[in-house]
Amino acid sequence: MEEGSNPSGVDAEAYRVVFNSLKKEPAYKLSPDFASRVAARAHAPAKTFDWDKFFLIGGMVLFLAVLVYAIAVTQFTFSAGVFRFFESYSTLFVFGTVFIVALHLLEKKLLGHISTGNNR
Amino acid sequence: MNDDQALASYVAQGNKHAFELLIRKHERLVTHMVGRLINNSEDLEEICQDVFLKVFEKISEFNFQSKLSTWIATIAYRHAINHLRKKKIEIADLPADxxxxxxxxxxxxxxxxxxxxxxxxxxxxxxxxxxxxxxxxxxxxxxxxxxxxxxxxxxxxxxxxxxxxxxxxxxxxxxxxxxxxxxxx
Missing domain, CATH: 1.10.10.10 (Winged helix-like DNA-binding domain superfamily/Winged helix DNA-binding domain)
Structure with a gap:
């Protein structure tokens, strides 16, 4: 059939099953209100103000302002307090930071691989 | 002007009912195409929605060089393939394999x-x-x-x-x- 020949026997029967199945409607279904929901979404007025962006930028500006204020008020220097302690263990802290970042990256990669079901 | 042209032109003018009609007319095609390609019913509705939103966005650029259904199928195919790529599902050039x-x-x-x-x-x-x-x-x-x-x-x-x-x-x-x-x- 595929090569212009006329299949017979099991070949013909197998092709018959294949062609019948290919004509069969798959069972994928959308919700009954799909069309009206999508049409409403397409015609929804554009967002005039992005509150998420507002809070993100606002938060960052506020954080910087408080940081500058704190530095000014406490007359902060890196040789003070807890930073002197960090100085004696600098290698350990660098290693710890690199280890934690690497662990997160590895976890993200492995979990991403599993969740996509990409096991081919 | 045929039915598809009239419908597309109403949709391009922002007629909500025309767009709803267009979706109903082509949702079977889009569902079949997306469903068959992604094999994941959880993402099906969302991807079909994205396909029709893209159709809505681009319909004024549609020039009737092809049938409306073929143009919509193109958008559906590209969306489904992009989805597979995002999910890192292999889309090899087909095998001489x-x-x-x-x-x-x-x-x-x-x-x-x-x-x-x-x-x-x-x-x-x-x-x-x-x-x-x-x-x-x-x-x-x-x-x-x-x-x-x-x-x-x-x-x-x-x-x-x-x-x-x-x-x-x-x-x-x-x-x-x-x-x-x-x-x-």
Whole structure:
């Protein structure tokens, strides 16, 4: 059939099953209100103000302002307090930071691989 | 002006009811195309929605060089393929890979004799295991009754490739079905 020949026997029967199945409607279904929901979404007025962006930028500006204020008020220097302690263990802290970042990256990669079901 | 042109022009003018009508008219095509390619019912509705929102966004650029359904199928195909890429599902250029055919046919031992309707359900499962390009051409040809040129336009494949994929996909399915039928006899 595929090569212009006329299949017979099991070949013909197998092709018959294949062609019948290919004509069969798959069972994928959308919700009954799909069309009206999508049409409403397409015609929804554009967002005039992005509150998420507002809070993100606002938060960052506020954080910087408080940081500058704190530095000014406490007359902060890196040789003070807890930073002197960090100085004696600098290698350990660098290693710890690199280890934690690497662990997160590895976890993200492995979990991403599993969740996509990409096991081919 | 034919029906599709009138409908597209109403949609482009922002007519909500016309867009709803367009969705109803083509949701079967988009659902088949996306559903067959992504094999994941959880993402189906969201991707179909994105397809129609893209149709809405781009409809004023549609120039009627092709049928509206072919143009919508193109958008659906690209969305589904992009989704697969995002999920890091392999979309290889199709194989001169004879090993794929061997693996596909040999995969899973045929079990005891199956009834006709069970066999059709099995073929549906087999289709899911075919490469996405094969699934796309099979769907557009057998379910949407598109011709080679229209499928080529929707998927960006040359006509010869469309014919070749159809041939190979059906042959793979036939060989696989034969292993079950052989077991029945």
């Amino acid at each position: 004879e090993k794929f055919a061997e693996r596909f046919i040999a995969d899973e031992d045929p079990f005891d004799a199956v009834e006709e309707n069970e066999m059709e359900a099995l073929v549906m499962k087999m289709i899911e295991k075919l490469p996405p390009q094969y699934r796309a051409v099979l769907t557009l040809y057998h379910l949407e009754n598109m011709n080679y040129a229209e499928i080529g336009e929707a998927t960006g494949m040359p006509d010869g490739t469309v014919k070749n994929y159809l041939f190979r996909a059906r042959q793979l399915l036939k060989e696989k079905v034969k292993t079950y039928l052989g077991n029945e006899v």
